[in-house]
Structures are given as C-alpha cells and as structure tokens.
Amino acid sequence: MTVEPPYTNAALEAEGLAREKLPQHIAVIMDGNGRWAESRGLPRAEGHRRGVKSVRLIVEECARLGIGQLTLYCLSSENWKRPRRELDFLMNLLEQYVIEERSEIMRQDLVFSMIGRREGLSPGVLKEVEKTIDCSRDNHGMRLCLAVNYGSRAEIVDAVQAIARDVVAGRLAADKISEEQIAGHLYTAGMPDPDLLIRTAGEMRVSNFLLWQISYAELWVTETCWPEFRRPDLIEALRDYASRDRRFGGLKG
Numbered sequence: 115m116t117v118e119p120p121y122t123n124a125a126l127e128a129e130g131l132a133r134e135k136l137p138q139h140i141a142v143i144m145d146g147n148g149r150w151a152e153s154r155g156l157p158r159a160e161g162h163r164r165g166v167k168s169v170r171l172i173v174e175e176c177a178r179l180g181i182g183q184l185t186l187y188c189l190s191s192e193n194w195k196r197p198r199r200e201l202d203f204l205m206n207l208l209e210q211y212v213i214e215e216r217s218e219i220m221r222q223d224l225v226f227s228m229i230g231r232r233e234g235l236s237p238g239v240l241k242e243v244e245k246t247i248d249c250s251r252d253n254h255g256m257r258l259c260l261a262v263n264y265g266s267r268a269e270i271v272d273a274v275q276a277i278a279r280d281v282v283a284g285r286l287a288a289d290k291i292s293e294e295q296i297a298g299h300l301y302t303a304g305m306p307d308p309d310l311l312i313r314t315a316g317e318m319r320v321s322n323f324l325l326w327q328i329s330y331a332e333l334w335v336t337e338t339c340w341p342e343f344r345r346p347d348l349i350e351a352l353r354d355y356a357s358r359d360r361r362f363g364g365l366k367g
Contacts, residue, residue, distance in 0.1 A: 118174065118178055119178070120177075120178050120179075120180060121178055121179055121180065126179075129349055129353075130349075130353050131349070131352055131353065131356060132356065133180065135355075135356035136179060136180065136181065136352060136355075136356070137181065137308075137309030137310040137332075137352070137355055138181065138182040138183065138306060138309055139181070139182055139183040139184075139185070139305070139306045139307065139308045139309050139310075140176060140181055140183070140184050140185070140308065140309070140310045140311075140312065141184075141185040141186075141187070141308035141310070141311045141312070141323070141324055141327075141328065141331070142172070142184070142185070142186050142187065142311075142312045142313075142314075143187045143311070143312070143313040143314070143317075143320070143321060143323055144165060144168070144169070144186060144187060144188070144314060144340040144343075145313060145314045145315035145317055145321075145339070145340060146161075146314050146315025146316075146338075146339030146340050146341070147161035147162045147164070147165045147339070147340055147341055148161050148162075149161070149315060149339060150164070150315075150339035150340070150341045150342065151164075151341075158200060159200070159203045161339075161341055162203065162204060162207055163207065164341035165340045165341050166207065166211055167341070168340055168341055168342075168343045168344070169186065169211070170215070170218075171344060171345065172184070172343065172345075172348060173222075173224070173256075173258055174218075174222065175345050175348055176256060176348070177222050177224060177255055177256045179352075180256075181256055182256060182257065182306065183256060183257040183258075183259060183305060183306060184256060184257070184258055184259070185229075185259040185260075185261060185305075185308065185324070186258075186259070186260055186261065187261045187264065187321075187323050188208065188260050188261060188262045188264075189204060189208070189230075189261075189262045189263055189264070190261075190263075190264060190265055190321065190322060190323070191230070191231065191263055191264060191265030191268055191322075192265065192321075192322065194234065194263075205235070205236045205238075205239055208239055208260075208262065209236065209238045209239045209242050212239070212242040212243055212245075212246050213242050215246075216242075216245070216246050216249065219246060219250050219253075219258065220249065220250060220253070222255060222256075223253045223254055223255035224250060224253055224255050224256050224257070224258045225250050225251070225253045225254075225255065225256070225257045225258070226246045226247055226250040226257075226258050226259075226260075227247060227257060227258070227259045227260075228243050228247070228259065228260045228261075228262055229259060229260075229261050229262075229264055229269075229301035229302060230261055230262045230263040230264035230265075230301065231263050231264075231268065231272075232263070233263070234263055235262065235263055239262075243262075257305070259302075259305070261323070261324075264301070264323070265322050266322045266323055266324055266325035266326065267322055267325070269300055269301050269326075270296075270300070270325070270326060272299075272301075273296055273299035273300050274296075274299075276299045277291060277295060277296065277299055296326070297326070300326060300327070302324070302327055307327045307328070307329070307330070307331065308324060308327055308328055308331045309331060309332065309355070310331060310332050310334060310351065310352075310355045311323075311324075311328050311331045311332070311333050311334070312334050312335075312336070312348075312351050313333070313334075313335045313336075314335075314336055314338055314339055314340045314343050315336075315337070315338070315339045315340065316335060316336070316337040317335070318335060320333075330360070332355050332358050332360065334351045334354055334355065336350075336351070
C-alpha cells in the first residue's frame with residue numbers, strides 16, 4: 115500500500131487549516147459500532163469490523179497532517195460487562211489488527227503504544243502488542259496509542275497506590291506530591307495531554323477516558339457513528355478546533 119505524502123502548507127490552506135492551529139494530540143472515543151450495525155440489520159460484530167477501516171483511514175490521515183499523537187479508546191474496563199462472545203470477537207479483532215497493521219506502522223514510521231491494564235487480555239493480544247511496541251520503538255513519526263482495558267479511575271488508583279508505596283518507602287515526602295508527580299505515575303507518563311477529544315455517535319459524555327489528561331482539551335462531538343467516520347469528519351473537527359480561543363483559565367490577551 116502506498117503511503118500518501120505529508121500535507122504541505124499549501125495543501126493545509128486548501129482545507130482551511132494552518133499548521134500552527136493543528137492539535138498535537140488527538141484522542142478519540144470511537145463510539146457507535148454496535149448501533150451502526152444494528153440499525154442496518156447486521157450483527158454487532160460487523161460494526162466493529164467496519165470500525166477497523168475507519169481506524170486505518172484516520173491513523174494515516176493524522177500521520178499525514180503531522181499530528182504528534184493519536185490515542186484511540188478501543189476497549190474500556192467497563193466493556194467487560196458485554197457478552198462473552200462479543201468480547202472474544204473484540205480480542206481476536208484487536209490481535210488481527212496489530213498483526214496486519216504492523217507493516218503499515220513501520221512503513222508510516224509510527225511509534226506504537228498501548229495504555230490500560232494488561233490483566234484480562236488474551237496472551238495472543240499481549241504477545242502481538244509487545245512485538246509491535248518493540249519493533250516500532252525507534253520510529254520517529256506519530257505516536258499511535260491504543261487504550262485497551264482502560265479506565266481513567268483505575269489509572270488514577272494505580273498512580274495513587276504507586277505514589278503511596280514511594281512515600282512509605284521513604285523515596286518521596288508526602289508534601290512533595292505534585293501534579294507532575296501524579297502525571298508521571300499515570301499510564302500516559304511522558305505523553306502530552308490531548309488538545310482535542312473527538313467523540314462519535316453523538317453521546318455527550320467522556321466515559322471514564324483520560325479524565326486527568328483532558329482537563330483542558332477541546333471537545334468535539336459528531337452524530338456520525340465510528341464505522342462511517344472519514345476524512346471530511348476529521349477535517350471538520352480540526353477546523354472547529356482551530357476556531358476556538360484556548361485560554362486555559364486565563365483571560366484573552
């Protein structure tokens with residue numbers, strides 16, 4: 115597969131965008147796969163399968179745009195409540211995706227990573243994920259981060275427990291605990307906070323996703339379900355983001 119060249123400044127301007135107005139980190143809640151399928155009389159699994167195509171297209175588009183990081187919410191810790199058959203399908207789909215996309219990740223010079231608890235994930239998924247993380251470690255392009263078996267409250271609990279162990283062991287004084295210390299113990303340690311959070315399928319909630327990290331992210335919600343999310347939707351989100359006045363709690367200068 116031929117990788118499309120990066121956007122030039124002129125190409126960005128033709129889309130109504132400017133490089134300095136692009137977010138450096140986009141996070142996406144990929145919602146609506148099951149509903150999209152059911153509304154068409156298809157099994158829910160087909161919605162998840164079609165959603166992979168959207169992932170491929172948006173990953174490549176973000177890489178071409180020069181986005182620094184794209185984080186995709188693939189499976190929440192709450193999703194384990196779903197039927198076993200659907201969960202097994204999702205695990206197999208994830209394993210298949212990581213295997214099949216490994217060559218494209220390398221071709222596009224992407225850095226692959228995953229956040230979330232490893233417990234409960236199948237050995238096959240863990241094996242292929244670690245292999246892709248390892249082989250893309252020295253790449254220099256966009257970071258592609260998958261949130262799998264991820265829940266932000268669980269992440270914060272894990273961080274607090276790790277900090278507590280440091281305090282008990284005498285490695286850290288309690289009055290030295292800071293925002294930087296907490297951020298450094300999250301799964302996303304070393305990653306920039308998202309600038310833009312996109313949610314598909316029209317739901318107006320953040321669903322326990324990156325609660326600490328999206329404190330100042332711009333939110334953009336579309337009625338489009340994830341299996342139909344395409345380049346025009348992404349461009350629309352980026353135009354809207356560029357029009358916002360990001361003051362981070364301050365006053366406009």
